[in-house]
Amino acid sequence: MQFETRCVHTGVDKDGTFNSATTPIYPSSTFRWDDLQTHRGFDYTRSGNPTRRALEENLTALEGGIDSRATCTGMSAITATMHLFQPGDQIIAGHDIYGGTYRLFDSLFRQMGIDFVFVRMSDPENVRKAMTPKTKCVWIETPSNPLLNIVDMAAICKIAKAGGAITIADNTFLSPYLQRPFEHGVDIVVHSTTKYLNGHSDVVGGCVVTNKKEHADRISYVVNALGLACSPFDAWLVLRGVKTLGPRMEAHQRGAMALAKFLDSHDRVSHVYYPGLPDHPQHDLAKRQQSGFGAMLSFELKGGRPAVEKLLKKLTLFQLAESLGGVESLIEYPDSMSHASMNEAARREAGITDSTLRVSVGIEHPDDLVADFGKALAE
CATH class of the missing domain: 3.40.640.10 (Type I PLP-dependent aspartate aminotransferase-like (Major domain))
Structure with missing residues (x-):
């Protein structure tokens, strides 16, 4: 089967x-x-x-x-x-x-x-x-x-x-x-x-x-x-x-790729971590050993923690919460949430900064997710 x-x-x-x-x-x-x-x-x-x-x-x-x-x-x-x-x-x-x-x-x-x-x-x-x-x-x-x-x-x-x-x-x-x-x-x-x-x-x-x-x-x-x-x-x-893993993952990936491309082109974002982007350093390896690029992405927001706090207050479709993989989109701040149990030196060694945000893209329509971020990132 x-x-x-x-x-x-x-x-x-x-x-x-x-x-x-x-x-x-x-x-x-x-x-x-x-x-x-x-x-x-x-x-x-x-x-x-x-x-x-x-x-x-x-x-x-x-x-x-x-x-x-x-x-x-x-x-x-x-x-x-x-x-x-x-x-x-x-x-x-x-x-x-x-x-x-x-x-x-x-x-x-x-x-x-x-x-x-x-x-x-x-x-x-x-x-x-x-x-x-x-x-x-x-x-x-x-x-x-x-x-x-x-x-x-x-x-x-x-x-x-x-x-x-x-x-x-x-x-x-x-x-x-x-x-x-x-x-x-x-x-x-x-x-x-x-x-x-x-x-x-x-x-x-x-x-x-x-x-x-x-x-x-x-x-x-x-x-x-x-x-x-x-x-x-x-x-x-x-x-x-x-039972719905297959169709859900396809919907997740569709939104993740759209959001990754949007963030990658935005002047308030300094870097996007998503294997589906061609400039990801292991893009070719991901293509070889994976059947898709997944629905998780992270990015660096210019302006550090103050800019992060401002962005999070403006988002409406992305819930500020830990965990991932659900049908709803989530966003979290690794420095004080998912990776707070690592000491600061270990987080910095791993590449996690005070500007890093992690996103679990849900199965909402990609246009709505991109629009939500577009409004939140607007000056």
Whole structure:
């Protein structure tokens, strides 16, 4: 089946009693056993639930893995993957990753004995130089959050494999509709299902998709043991949302390209970060490893924070809020919002300034989005 068809039909046909056209919600916390040795596949919802399993089947099919586990948040998905490693292990990550991921790595798991090295991953040679015998993982975020740098996954995977390390890719920004990291050699894929997979800003969740049995078994154990699984209702919401992933992503991209071109030509904007623009430094790489350029963009507004505050007060269609990937357009200020958990030096090293704004373009008509920014940027 083609991608859009898998979105609609995988994990759905679960009701043999009434032939429901949608996946039922099983809110039960526990399930009866037939006898002391057997049950119907589920015994306790923390360990497994029919609705959540339906979502996991769907996400596995979309990413092209062998299994997945749906978690209660995107951060819990990342937390689950960190339990593949031991004190003394080293993990290499990009210097410009999501602030919450940076905080989890630098402030929590570093205290547990795992060493993290943050490099400019858009140049694979920086990863090669950082590799040591202790390196067990290279953490890939592409496009990066918030500056949309592109990582050459095939090149990074080759370097990691040569050094005996695995690769984990955060595919949240593009979704499997536009990028499938397993096809480039990645070992494990994570998502915040809060974002494009759900697409309606009404649930938080995550998932870990695996491509090898040893990783699938370990992640399954960790999610159960730590109690990281998402609720049946949240799983149902994501499964409902993912059915429209394909058409939503096309609408998102249409608006993002229009807005990126508009901002790129505006005299009050000094720089636009969007891989779809031909002058983006990794435009050709994005074309090779992605099926589209996505709906996230960032830009630098001339005038610093005072100009930012003035602009935000004038916008009407773009809500000032964190998160991304919903049908409505959002705008946020990484310096005090999504990346506030990074210290100022780390933000500046990553390229985030007091003039940086990040936009999640929704599915509104592109003309309306451009017009809204045009009015807000008018002197």
